[in-house]
Amino acid sequence: MSAPKLLLVEDDTALAELVEYRFRGEGYDVRTTDDGDEALLLAAEDTPDLVLLDWMIGGTSGIEVCRRLRRNKSTAHVPIIILTARSDEDDRVRGLETGADDYVTKPFSPRELIARVGAVLRRVRPALAGETITVGDLALDPTAHRVTRSGQAIKIGPTEFRLLRHFMEHPGRVFSRGQLLDAVWGSGSDIELRTVDVHIRRLRQAIAIPGAPDPVRTVRSAGYALEGV
Amino acid sequence: MSAPKLLLVEDDTALAELVEYRFRGEGYDVRTTDDGDEALLLAAEDTPDLVLLDWMIGGTSGIEVCRRLRRNKSTAHVPIIILTARSDEDDRVRGLETGADDYVTKPFSPRELIARVGAVLRRVRPALAGETITVGDLALDPTAHRVTRSGQAIKIGPTEFRLLRHFMEHPGRVFSRGQLLDAVWGSGSDIELRTVDVHIRRLRQAIAIPGAPDPVRTVRSAGYALEGV
DNA sequence: GCGATTTGTTACGCAGTCGTGACGTGCGTA
């Protein structure tokens, strides 16, 4: 459940197989395609946590896939790592400008790629890398599925857990109800916006400490945010 | 069951005999072959706990055996130690990238190899190295197949033993029913997910102490975890 | 200050999940 989902877009079948099984060995959930259009389709129906994107692929070019991933709402913030045979500086610049998060030049060792993926995930979504996130006096351990506040264990439901994790992955940032529904409930869920309010309340109740201020901030007509450090 | 099973793939007969003899002396269960294809066959029919793989063998090359071991689901996570006469750096890199866990250059002393095997097993599967694992007031002795809680011996079935061992190898971590089936029953077993529940119950019943809290934690809609330290 | 909008809070029915006991089967042993 907590396995990070990778989408590998690569038309060198041998390389794709190698990368795929190495990442599986590392506990990742990998899906592979050699076609740019199919990549966009796969990404849309089940948002991956990170995209490994070959620069030169059939169908659509890498830069175009990158651009269109960014344009789509549900995949706009998914980190992308570009794989390219050309060590051309232009490519690198264009890739990063298009919104890629990192850039690996072929030939690369799977070990290096795994390290890069780990680094990007740790930076963007620490919980996916299996690391305990800490915000203020809150701590969330994704592998143990456990939340503590000031060291004290907290009883929390599954939805509240995911909600809190999302907040803790982006501390201080304000999310609208719609954004929270997309991120926590999954995009395409037919849930009333007001339902978020109820879960916010349940979350507040769960992590409340008498006397201490509420770490969940309401931003009127905008949404909610977790009080940053 | 408690003796770690090694698969030795080596075409130097004299060396193979020596290694086999020494490891048997250390309490390992060793099977030997000089052929890559046969190695894959042996590994498939009875998954070993570790593979010692000569880099240059007849039939299939070492790197190919390595790759195909990883591709097969049941052997994908078996640790591999490469034995090679060439101290070539390229080999070393390629071996590790293909998924080997360690690398020993010929000529090596049996003593060194035994140490390396022990180190890898301890890292990957502590219980296989014959070490008693302790989590809280639970202790599990893999060689004696015995479990104690607060010093008191506990009667426990084979499946519950493997289940508890897996939990104790990763204390605190939450496992889904599917993950537990893969880890305890073996991947590819056609077992109902709910069957896990029943064995969890039997495990709980076996290790229960009246008055003491249940060390097995249910994480709703996620799985089960053993209460860490 | 007053109406309108937004948010907090509570209660409730429902679906999904989990615990538990019972049952049938296969296998090794006495």
Added chain:
DNA sequence: TACGCACGTCACGACTGCGTAACAAATCGC
């Protein structure tokens, strides 16, 4: 052959957590 043991499956019941609606409170624009 009879027995015991461990296993996998099922069915039932209890419970938890979910989503929604309805009402109360707070905040904003005027």
